[in-house]
Amino acid sequence: MTTSIDDHIIEKSITNEIITIFKNEDSQKSLYTIMNDQLRQYAQMICSAVQSYDVLGVAATASLVNAQRNYDLRRDYLTMMLTEGSSAELRDLVQEAESKLTRALEHECRYHELRETCKQIATSSNPLGLGSWASAADAKKAYRSLVTQVHPDVLKAFDGRLEKAGNAATRTLNVAYERYRS
Numbered sequence: 001m002t003t004s005i006d007d008h009i010i011e012k013s014i015t016n017e018i019i020t021i022f023k024n025e026d027s028q029k030s031l032y033t034i035m036n037d038q039l040r041q042y043a044q045m046i047c048s049a050v051q052s053y054d055v056l057g058v059a060a061t062a063s064l065v066n067a068q069r070n071y072d073l074r075r076d077y078l079t080m081m082l083t084e085g086s087s088a089e090l091r092d093l094v095q096e097a098e099s100k101l102t103r104a105l106e107h108e109c110r111y112h113e114l115r116e117t118c119k120q121i122a123t124s125s126n127p128l129g130l131g132s133w134a135s136a137a138d139a140k141k142a143y144r145s146l147v148t149q150v151h152p153d154v155l156k157a158f159d160g161r162l163e164k165a166g167n168a169a170t171r172t173l174n175v176a177y178e179r180y181r182s
Helices: 005-023 031-048 052-056 064-081 088-123 136-150 154-158 163-181
Strands: none
Touching: 031 064, 031 088, 052 064, 052 088, 064 088, 088 136, 088 154, 088 163, 136 154, 136 163, 154 163
């Protein structure tokens, strides 16, 4: 199981601070305070990320399995580090980070679903899924249903990651629709 670079940095930082406390009994910082400081930094890092794949700590081209794994790791870390004595402000920040993680994972799931839909449409010999018996009205209904899913304007929410696939799928649908219309 791999973790992101950010996770390793935070884990190393926590370990170093714990070692410092145990070596130096006169230290003013308690282990509890260190854990809360680290948790605050980690939650702020998640909340400040803009792209869904950055929130999850994966590459823009990562598989859905990697996104899910990192979601689980980050969520587990947030809940593990939160203690009963944590401040309300810290609890709210962790809750916000967990919410952002959940939205990011949903966004990545939708991205992968749409990417697969675009790929299937672009490579299909019958992208509208209609038989030779279909009327122009059937073709129009199927076309509108599919084109609203893969149109480049709809796919803008994915930061250009689906632009080429959306354009190819839309072109394929346009050609197929023209066949049924004429």
